[in-house]
Amino acid sequence: MADDATSVVMSSPVAVAQALAGMSDEARASWRKADMPGRPAPAERGLDIPFPFGWFPAMLSAELAPGEVKPLRYMGRDLVIWRGEDGRARMLDAHCRHLGAHMGYGGRVAGDHLECPFHAWRYDGEGVVCDVPYAERIPPSLTRPCERQWPLAEANRMIWFWYHPEGVAPMWEVEAFPEATDEAWTDYEIHEWRVYGSLQNMAENAVDVAHFRYVHGTATFPTSEMIWDGFRRTSVILAELETPKGRVESRIEARMIGPGQSATRFTGLAETLLVAAVTPVEKDEVSVRFCFTQPKDQTEGLSAFVARGFIAEVCRQLDQDKVIWDRQHYLPRPVVCDGDGPILPFRQWYRQFYAEWAGTPA
Ligand code: FES
Ligand SMILES: [Fe+2]
Secondary structure (H helix, E strand, C coil), X not given: CHHHHHHHHHHHHHHHHHHHHCCCHHHHHHHHHCCCCCCCCHHHHCCCCCCCCXXXXXXXXXHCCCCCEEEEEECCEEEEEEXXXXXXXXXXXXXXXXXXXXXXXXXXXXXXXXXCCCCCCEECCCCCEEECXXXXXXXXXXXXXXXXXXXXXXXXXXXXXXXXXXXXXXXCCCCXXXXXXXXXXXXXXXXXXXXXXXXXXXXXXXXXCCHXXXXXXXXXXXXXXXXXXXCEEEEEEEEEEEECCEEEEEEEEEEEXXXXXXXXXXXXXXXXXXXXXXXXXXXXXXXXXXXEECEHHHCCHHHHHHHHHHHHHXXXXXXXXXXXXXXXXXXXXXXXCCCCCCHHHHHHHHHCCCHHHCCCCC
């Protein structure tokens, strides 16, 4: 039996890891973001479900200078984001209320307003048309804000947008992670992926304890303590790490605030904060940017070695998960067994973020 168990442990992770390990760093980086044409339609995979509400990362604050306009696509919508001369970022649905031009392509900032590239109508951050340069009268309906508002916040060196399908105002604030803006910590080291799956399946991975062994090849099933706290969820994992100095106890605290904000803190021998910018683009496509920061004084010696190893390991695991996620279906009523980890409590917690499903049985 021991041999059987060993072969199960070894064969499954190796099957995925072989293809990934054989790639050059360059090939792996382009594989991570490659398109996946011809994939089945979202409905065929059970992914035609609502987007959950919450705060989601739009981009890094540094990627939008005052006076800059950029197109974005999230939540299955074309969006336009700009930063006014006053330094404030604003976001609207991208298509102009006049004749439908996409304002993210050729639009420009005029003061704090966005000017459409087609006929130069100007918008404020709520989508009110403030100026039509060639007309004497602005049609009254355009002097009211757009029905869909995109509240923004800046924290942790990122711009966050609030999404709610029914336009409900933000129900909590973006959480600030002190390390992210601490001068004593490094700039973000960023690794990027496109995942062709659902946000919920990806988040569920953290509580799916059995897969760690079969997908990631860990020697044991990690045990963690879960704290379910309203819109927040925290899991704490105590892990033994093999180091040149022997086994060292480490602590991994993974925190989610709603479905779109996540911070993982790795402490023990080395410290790392991972801010995961994971934002749905389409029903079956998710933009992933893992942003790592570490104390600057930890750039040498054993702790730096361990910290670098932690980043490499997290990225390696995401590569392996991506192979599954890119093809995984969403099963609304999965059959789980003992040993699977708290998948059902996780789903119960996550369900609160689907406005469309409020009050319906799980
Ligand atoms: S389409 Fe935007 S101003 Fe005409
Ligand atoms: Fe995983």
